[in-house]
Amino acid sequence: MQSQPFFAIEQESHHRRALAAISLACLLLVVAKGSSLLQYWQQTHHILMEVNNPPKVGELIPGNQQFSRWLADTNRWLDERSERMLLAGQLLLAGDKALPEPEMPVVEIPKCPAPVAPQVPACPQPAQTAEPITEAAKPIAKPPVPVVANISLAAASAGTTSSSSIAATTESVAHNETPVLDLATLPTPTEAELAAASEPIGLSAGDRILLVGDSLMQGVAPHLITALKRNYKVESMDLSRHSTGLTYPAFFDWPATVKAAFELEQYQVVIVFLGANDPWDMNLQGKYVRFGSERWKEVYSARVQQIVRTAAEYNARLLWLGAPPMGREDLVGKEPKLNEIYASEAAKYPLFARFIATAPSLSEDGSSFTKFLELPERGSVMVRTDDGVHFTTQGQKILAKLALAQFTKAAQSPPANNPTAEESPAANQPAQSQPLTEPAPAESQPTASPTQVDELPQHPPQPTQPPDPALSQR
Numbered sequence: 001m002q003s004q005p006f007f008a009i010e011q012e013s014h015h016r017r018a019l020a021a022i023s024l025a026c027l028l029l030v031v032a033k034g035s036s037l038l039q040y041w042q043q044t045h046h047i048l049m050e051v052n053n054p055p056k057v058g059e060l061i062p063g064n065q066q067f068s069r070w071l072a073d074t075n076r077w078l079d080e081r082s083e084r085m086l087l088a089g090q091l092l093l094a095g096d097k098a099l100p101e102p103e104m105p106v107v108e109i110p111k112c113p114a115p116v117a118p119q120v121p122a123c124p125q126p127a128q129t130a131e132p133i134t135e136a137a138k139p140i141a142k143p144p145v146p147v148v149a150n151i152s153l154a155a156a157s158a159g160t161t162s163s164s165s166i167a168a169t170t171e172s173v174a175h176n177e178t179p180v181l182d183l184a185t186l187p188t189p190t191e192a193e194l195a196a197a198s199e200p201i202g203l204s205a206g207d208r209i210l211l212v213g214d215s216l217m218q219g220v221a222p223h224l225i226t227a228l229k230r231n232y233k234v235e236s237m238d239l240s241r242h243s244t245g246l247t248y249p250a251f252f253d254w255p256a257t258v259k260a261a262f263e264l265e266q267y268q269v270v271i272v273f274l275g276a277n278d279p280w281d282m283n284l285q286g287k288y289v290r291f292g293s294e295r296w297k298e299v300y301s302a303r304v305q306q307i308v309r310t311a312a313e314y315n316a317r318l319l320w321l322g323a324p325p326m327g328r329e330d331l332v333g334k335e336p337k338l339n340e341i342y343a344s345e346a347a348k349y350p351l352f353a354r355f356i357a358t359a360p361s362l363s364e365d366g367s368s369f370t371k372f373l374e375l376p377e378r379g380s381v382m383v384r385t386d387d388g389v390h391f392t393t394q395g396q397k398i399l400a401k402l403a404l405a406q407f408t409k410a411a412q413s414p415p416a417n418n419p420t421a422e423e424s425p426a427a428n429q430p431a432q433s434q435p436l437t438e439p440a441p442a443e444s445q446p447t448a449s450p451t452q453v454d455e456l457p458q459h460p461p462q463p464t465q466p467p468d469p470a471l472s473q474r
Contacts, residue, residue: 180313189351197351201269201317202410205233210261210316212254212307213273215242216324219391220273223400232409234268237261245277246303255306262314270311271403275323275342276389279334292337300338304345312352319406320346321399322357327369327388335359354406361402362395373398 090098189197209228211221217240225236239261244252254274261267282289282296289296311318320342323335339357346353362383363370371384375394383395391399 181315183309183312183349194350198354200406200408201319203228203232203234203268203407204410207232207234207268208265209234209236209269209271210258210267211236211238211240211271211273212258213240213271213321214244214276215240216276216390217273218242219396220399220403223397224271224403227400227404228407231404232407237265237267240273243277245274246300247278247280247282249303255303255310258307259310262310262316266314267316269407270307270316270318271321272307272318273321273399275335275338276326276331278323278338279331291334297337297341301341301345304341305348308345308349308353312349316352318346318349318353319403320353320355321403322355322359324358324362324391325367325369327371327384331389332369356402356406358399358402361398 087098209224211217211224213221218238221236221238221240225238228234228236239257241252244254246254249255258270278300279291281291282299284295284299289299308318308320322339322342326332326335339355343355346355360366362373364373369384369388371382372380373383373394374380378394381394382392383398384391
């Protein structure tokens with residue numbers, strides 16, 4: 001018997017079955033985790049795929065809707081049966097007391113609407129010119145209506161309007177609602193205002209700070225929150241989220257998120273740290289726009305301006321931390337273009353926004369990527385991770401200190417109509433220690449010379465209060 005090659009006597013191959021099983025497993029994976037796969041593909045390859053989320057697994061089962069209705073009816077019947085059994089048991093134990101008390105209908109008395117006062121024009125209507133009338137055709141003259149009446153009514157209506165606006169403003173202040181500023185009507189800031197805006201921001205106990213950013217901010221935020229709480233007694237809201245930026249608003253819209261945060265709560269300061277996920281091409285209406293082009297800068301600047309403008313409209317200070325130098329090959333040299341946009345948009349609102357460069361604190365030469373830094377208290381430490389983007393704990397602390405250096409404690413203003421200790425030293429002494437002296441007679445009191453009269457304050461003489469009998473008895 002001749003020997004045959006191995007491939008000649010091999011039985012039927014099972015490759016087709018294995019390939020079918022792998023294909024079925026991949027299909028089930030796409031159906032079950034379609035949304036997660038789309039997000040991973042977008043954030044990894046920076047390509048926005050216009051694909052709707054796949055349906056859920058339960059929606060693909062035949063007769064799913066009919067089965068869902070049957071299951072809902074069954075659950076409702078079981079709930080009603082359980083309630084009836086529970087009520088029957090309570091009736092056996094407590095009698096009629098177990099029956100629920102009937103709800104009394106609420107009758108609302110109709111209220112008559114308040115009468116609306118007729119609106120009177122603020123100024124009289126000009127008299128219409130007509131043809132000259134002869135003496136015979138002239139009607140009987142009536143006393144003219146005084147114009148003062150219209151003026152007084154107009155003043156009264158204007159006073160009513162101002163009172164209503166004051167009441168509305170008082171109500172908004174009572175509810176801690178900060179009115180939105182109209183930035184178009186703000187005057188040009190003076191040099192004194194610009195100098196005051198460049199100083200450290202004063203924080204008071206009870207202020208709130210909003211933290212906005214990507215995964216880099218997620219590492220810095222815990223250090224900031226702890227230090228702000230300990231040093232200034234302020235609360236912070238951390239909205240940072242990984243893999244987010246301003247290039248793909250379809251994935252996460254930061255301008256809309258910041259706007260919604262201010263509509264729910266008032267914040268005194270906003271700290272933004274974005275840019276690590278932004279140096280990529282944009283997809284605008286199905287067309288890709290190259291990173292760094294004029295169109296790309298225009299769109300990206302508009303999104304940055306939305307965040308800065310929202311903070312300014314709500315009278316909040318904004319600190320925008322610049323993008324740090326990157327050590328990854330596809331990101332090297334791209335952060336200066338982002339920082340140029342951040343600084344330019346912040347400079348448009350100098351009284352509210354401030355750009356803070358992070359490169360000088362994270363590199364030896366102030367511009368290039370540095371993985372290790374020489375710190376005076378610790379020596380050579382690692383501040384960046386191996387991926388060339390994120391920070392170690394020491395790097396996060398450096399950025400937190402950089403942001404904390406922009407704050408100081410707000411000066412406590414003295415209460416009104418309350419003299420200080422330097423102005424009235426006798427105010428701190430007890431009343432018993434103050435000697436009660438009688439006023440000197442008129443002959444013994446010195447008279448002011450003509451030159452001294454001009455130096456005296458021109459205030460009416462205060463009446464001398466008689467001594468307190470209770471104090472005189474002591």
